[in-house]
Amino acid sequence: MSAASDLSVALRDFSANVRAEGRSLVLSLSGNADMAAKDSLDTLLPRVHAEALRISAAEVQVDFRNLEFMNSSCFKSFVSWISEIGELERSKEYKIRLLSNPEMHWQRRSLHALRCFAVDLISVES
Amino acid sequence: MIETPTAFELTFQPNVELISIVRRFLSDFYERMIEDQDTVSRIALATHELLENAVKYASDGATFLSVKFEPGETSSTVSIRLMNRANAEHIATLATIFDEMSRHDDPFGHYQIAMARSAKRKVGSGLGLVRVRAEGEMTMSHTIEDDRVTILAQTTVTTRRSS
Numbered sequence: 546m547s548a549a550s551d552l553s554v555a556l557r558d559f560s561a562n563v564r565a566e567g568r569s570l571v572l573s574l575s576g577n578a579d580m581a582a583k584d585s586l587d588t589l590l591p592r593v594h595a596e597a598l599r600i601s602a603a604e605v606q607v608d609f610r611n612l613e614f615m616n617s618s619c620f621k622s623f624v625s626w627i628s629e630i631g632e633l634e635r636s637k638e639y640k641i642r643l644l645s646n647p648e649m650h651w652q653r654r655s656l657h658a659l660r661c662f663a664v665d666l667i668s669v670e671s
Numbered sequence: 672m673i674e675t676p677t678a679f680e681l682t683f684q685p686n687v688e689l690i691s692i693v694r695r696f697l698s699d700f701y702e703r704m705i706e707d708q709d710t711v712s713r714i715a716l717a718t719h720e721l722l723e724n725a726v727k728y729a730s731d732g733a734t735f736l737s738v739k740f741e742p743g744e745t746s747s748t749v750s751i752r753l754m755n756r757a758n759a760e761h762i763a764t765l766a767t768i769f770d771e772m773s774r775h776d777d778p779f780g781h782y783q784i785a786m787a788r789s790a791k792r793k794v795g796s797g798l799g800l801v802r803v804r805a806e807g808e809m810t811m812s813h814t815i816e817d818d819r820v821t822i823l824a825q826t827t828v829t830t831r832r833s834s
Contacts, residue, residue: 580687617720621789621796628790650712654806662786
């Protein structure tokens, strides 16, 4: 099973890394999540999910503040992840906190859409 | 706000890297003429998604992009037009998406339905055009002539005039 520090992606225009903070994980994203990042995110997010379950995480924070853009393919990766959490037994569920940057205007609508998709699981902070 | 019509047109064979470069260029371009940064962001998002759609489905790879800004007295119109050739399967898929959009008056409600459906999809997201409509707050239409597909996304911007 992955340790949080092993979970990272470093592409030319996109990067992601994970760190543990107590019983929480922090997934930090930066750059441009377009088609070039899709496969990496599709691989990374299930591993983050597995790690969250392994440590019985109470919460995963996803830091979007340095993410310039996210296309619909990468957005769908988050939808699939959130859907997986929603199918867990209540005792295994964890929350997702999305950290947003008000200057990245796309984030307001995209993260709101994610929150509405699973309002009991997701919160958004700016 | 610039008070004369302004257009940006490009014919190219887009690839993954070019799409983000075009999005950044368009953002810089329209930041000069539209004061509302949220509107610029919506235009950039819509253009990016429409171009990716074209990359995935254009049968010969060639795509024509036009972004037009038409100022009016009280509101201005931004039109994003994408034209490309597509095969019959893609044209049918496109027709299905537009038919579904026409049956859902609430773009955000439709977006949530499409998100739930996309969660289990193994190939593609099926979200691009629905996202343009919901997040980009665009009015969407399309035309098909033989194998030529044109998608038009439009939005209005409140015109601010300096006193």
